Amino acid sequence: MSLEVHVLGDQAMEGLGAEIGRALEWRGSIWLSGDLGAGKTTLSRGLIHAAGHTGAVKSPTFTLVEPxxxxxxxxxxxxxxxxxxxxxxxxxxxxxxxxxxxxxxxEWPEKGDGVLPVPDLCIRIRVEGAGRILQIDGQGPRGQAACQRLHSSRGTTTP
Incomplete structure (x- = not known):
């Protein structure tokens, strides 16, 4: 199942991140693809804050992973x-x-090709005008169920 979501602004992007975390029930894996500045870290920040983290969320560009x-x-x-x-x-x-x-x-999962396991959700983010378009693809049972939950609350499925 695929879902396309249009988002305008950082607050809406963070809100969508929270929805995605809930839809996956805080388990699984998400691949985030898009150009520099597309909003991958902003989406992650919304998800991580919705999970209960109260501090800063920064991109782990130099450390590779932030637990x-x-x-x-x-x-x-x-x-x-x-x-x-x-x-x-x-x-x-x-x-x-x-x-x-x-x-x-x-973020940047293509750099880990051949080593990373198959994700539950693949999210491609592209900038369009003042907003973002996210293509969310559910893979496997967990990803498909999460996409269905997201679809029930917003957006339209695409073939």
Missing amino acids: YELGERQIYHFDLYRLADPEELEFLGIRDYFSDNSLCLV
């Missing part, structure tokens, strides 16, 4: 922009982060 331990919730925010080779993820112990009880947000 958020939120009670029983574990969210890992990855930014692979500076990754030179996907094999570097093996040294990071990437597989340990992807568990049934965690939610992994991965």
